[in-house]
Amino acid sequence: MRARRSGRNAERAFRTREFDAFVAGAAGRLLHAATLLTAETRASNPYAQALLTASLAHTYAVWGRSRDEDPYELTRRELAARFARTAWRHHGGRGVLAALHPQERLVLVLRLHEGVAEEQLAALLGVPEARVRAVCARAVAALRGAARDHDPAAGRAPGDAPAGRAAA
Numbered sequence: 564m565r566a567r568r569s570g571r572n573a574e575r576a577f578r579t580r581e582f583d584a585f586v587a588g589a590a591g592r593l594l595h596a597a598t599l600l601t602a603e604t605r606a607s608n609p610y611a612q613a614l615l616t617a618s619l620a621h622t623y624a625v626w627g628r629s630r631d632e633d634p635y636e637l638t639r640r641e642l643a644a645r646f647a648r649t650a651w652r653h654h655g656g657r658g659v660l661a662a663l664h665p666q667e668r669l670v671l672v673l674r675l676h677e678g679v680a681e682e683q684l685a686a687l688l689g690v691p692e693a694r695v696r697a698v699c700a701r702a703v704a705a706l707r708g709a710a711r712d713h714d715p716a717a718g719r720a721p722g723d724a725p726a727g728r729a730a731a
Contacts, residue, residue, distance in 0.1 A: 667702035
């Protein structure tokens with residue numbers, strides 16, 4: 564009896580050390596992705612931290628059963644699913660991506676920042692690949708438009724004269 568308990572404790576300790584090593588290596592990147600999703604700033608991102616904490620808790624809960632699965636991918640998928648379920652409550656934010664709809668942010672962050680393939684993203688969201696492409700294109704266009712509105716020089720091609728001045 565005592566030997567079995569000792570074996571379980573050793574296994575649990577090994578699992579915890581393994582998970583801690585994963586978190587130490589991946590938490591920064593995952594928190595950055597969560598912060599982009601929530602459109603919060605790096606200085607103030609409580610919703611992103613809560614999303615990441617819940618996602619990591621889920622990953623830890625299935626850690627022993629998911630030996631063949633990439634823990635980063637598992638955590639990112641859980642993060643995206645949690646964000647998708649709760650994003651309607653947290654529409655807004657102060658970051659650059661705050662102007663986008665939550666679904667646009669989700670697609671943009673996973674597709675362009677995280678490099679998730681269109682077919683994987685479509686399967687994760689339960690939509691056709693064409694929808695993923697359309698949402699991504701719309702989000703990029705919206706960000707370009709916002710950049711042009713914020714900085715009129717951003718809309719010019721290199722070598723173009725500023726508005727109101729003729730080229731020499």
